[in-house]
Amino acid sequence: MAAFAETSGMFNNNISLSIPVTPHYIPPRAPVVLCHGLYGFDKRGPESFPFLQVQYWGGIEDALAKLGAKVIVTRVPSTGSIWQRAHTLHSILTSISDGSKVNFIAHSMGGLDCRYLISHIPNKQYSVQSLTTISTPHRGSPVMDWFRDHVGVGMALVNMTAAASDNHQRVDCNTLQKHGLTQQQSSFLSKSLSDIAKLPKPILDPLLQKAIRVLDTAAYANLTTDYCKNHFNPNTPNDPDVAYYSYGAVASFSPWSMLNIPSQWISEKEGSNDGLVSVQSAKWGKYVKTVEADHWDLSGQRYRWKYTRPFVNKSKFDTLDFYMEIATYLYHQGH
Structure with missing residues (x-):
């Protein structure tokens, strides 16, 4: 009987070890404002046929909403200057603002737009609580x-x-x-x-x-x-009332990848990078961590750009989990 009990215990332990642990994600308290990078958009395609539309953020917006977050997706001039993009972003938020607090989550150039808005545009009818930048070239590329x-x-x-x-x-x-x-x-x-x-x-x-x-x-x-x-940096100081967080990324590329040669250019000058932005350039404020992903993985565009790493070195990065993790991090930071 004792032997059976011992064997049974081992069996139960093995069962428990095989059960996957699901992360417990929590939405931030304040609304999330998603800010796109260069060539970005909110969605493209016919309104009457949503299934034909392409969204810049992929399923990120829906995943955050299902988590319980209020999500605001913005669209600024895709190749406009930082000034133009920041003022457009400000106009969007002003038009829908009810005086509430917001958390900016920005990919690539979107982080520079947000920094400009926070530092240079006064009398905002909304309160920026935090800025999270994801592979933003704070020191250029x-x-x-x-x-x-x-x-x-x-x-x-x-x-x-x-x-x-x-x-x-x-x-x-x-x-x-x-x-x-x-x-x-x-x-x-x-x-x-x-x-x-x-x-x-x-x-x-x-x-x-x-x-x-x-x-x-x-x-x-x-x-x-x-x-x-x-x-830009010497004249765009951080606002002491805003929390700044940042993430960087690293990736390896096959010789056939569109990002292989750009990655080599960056490696020679700044080291580890995601194909377009180095980890060194991505660091701003409190640096949270470096993830293994290429630049396009980080925006929900991984399926659109699935041929950036053909044949080998395919990304296993889970974009949706990454943004759920960011949302939970913001919650634990009090936002």
């Missing part, structure tokens, strides 16, 4: 530096400032403001960016050059390491 130096994308602000400097003129105050700058910075800005503009550029077909100039927008310049480190 060497990928954008490469495209600026070798392709010419990201030269809109550079060329404008260099021309003003060559003509001994000051850049218009409103123009500077829309790039997240002040007139006091214009002298230093003119010198540093005009130096970049005078660097040798690749020889491109004139038609291609013209096309690049037409397609170039302030967003590309706003994501360079020079802009973020020397202009």
